[in-house]
Amino acid sequence: MRVVPTGREGEFEGVYRDCLHEVRKYAAAHVGRDDVDDVVNATFMSVWQRFDDAPPLSRRAWVLGVARNHCRNRWRTDRRFSGLVDEIAFARPRLETKLSDERVGFEVLDNFQRAIEALSADDRELLVLSGWLELSPSEIAEVLGIQAGTVRVRLHRLRNLLTTKLGRLNVEDGVA
C-alpha cells in the first residue's frame, strides 16, 4: 500500500505528474534523447528544492523554465534544438500514421525537416513550445522570461516565415 503524501509533498507530486511528460519532451527537443533523464532528474530536484518559490498559477511554465535553465547550463548553446530533425526522422513511421489520420500528405515531414534546418535555435524553441507543448503566448513568455507581446510578435513572424518556406517547398497538406 502506498502512502498518499500530503502538504508540500502532495503538491509536488501533482506538479511532477502533470509536468513530467512535457519536461521530457522539451529536453529531448533541446538536448536530444540521450540526455533526457539527466535533465528530468536535475529539473525536478531543483523544483523540489525551490518549490516554495513556485508561482501558484503558472507552475507548468515555471517548471519548464527550470528545465530550460538546466538544458542551457549543461549543454553548449550550439546544441540547442539541433536534434529536432533527428527526432522527427526517428519517429517517422508513427508520424506517417498520424498524418494519414489527419489527411495530411507525408511530404510535410520532409518539407518541415528542411524548413526547420533553416530556422534559428530561438525559432525552433518557439516552435516546440507552441506546436508540441501547446503553451499559450503568456506561458511561453514565462518560460522564456520575456513579455507576452514579444512572444506574439515572434510567433507571428515565425508563422509567416514557415508559410513562406513551406510554400516554397510546395507543401500541400490536403489529400490530392
Add this chain to the structure above:
Amino acid sequence: MSSRDPIELFGLLDPFVDESFTEEDEARLLRIIETPVVGEPDPRRRRPRPWIVTSVVGAAVLTTAAFAVLHQQRASNPVAIVCHRQPDLQSDRVEVAPAADPVVACGVPWTDGTWSSDGPPALAACVTDTGVAAVFPGGSGVCSQLGLAGLSSGRTDEQQAIVVLQGRLTEAFTTTCYHQDESVAEAQKILDESHLAGWTVQLAEAFPPGLDCGAPGVLPDAKTVIVGGSRPEIP
C-alpha cells in the same frame, strides 16, 4: 492547396506519445521527495499583507536609499551565482560557476549570445533568502526594490574553502568516472583535505542503472557533500 497554420501542422509532427508512468518515474518521485530541502525560505521574509504595504509605502520610499547602503550581507552559499535577465526574481535565469565578482561572472550571458551579444547592462548583486548571490540588471537600488540585501564583497575563510572544495570536486569527478563506493571515498578524501569542520559526505541514493558515475554537489547550509549517480560524460 489549403492554408493550414504551419505551427499547428508542426504539432502533428510531435514524435512523442503520452506514455504512462514507468516504475523508474515512480522511483524518481520517491527519491526526490526523500531528499532534504536545503535553504528553506525564512518565514520572517514573507510577503506583507496589502493593507500594511499601503501604510508603509511612504516610509519605504524614504528609507530605500538608506536600506540600499546599510543592508548588505555576504552570500552564505558561495558555490552558486544566479544571473537574472530582468530585475525580477521570477525572470529567466542562468547559474554560473563561483567567481570572485558575481557581477563580472553574470556579464557572460549578456555577451555570449545567451541573452545578448552587446555586453551587459548595469548589473547589481544581491543576496536571496536562501543565501545565494543573485545578479539583476538595474542600478544600485534594485536589491532593495526586490526586498533583498545587497551583496557585500569578499568571502569568509570558510566560504573561500567551500569554493575551493567545489572546484576540486568538480575537477576530480569530471576527469574520472568514480563508481558508487569510490565516489564516496574520493569525495571524503577531498573533503578531509579541505579542513572544513562539521562537514560530511552523503550518498543521495544508490546509483540507478545507467547512471554509474558519481556527481557530487555541495550543500553549504547543510555542510554536506552529496553524491549522486550521473551518466558517463560523452568525450
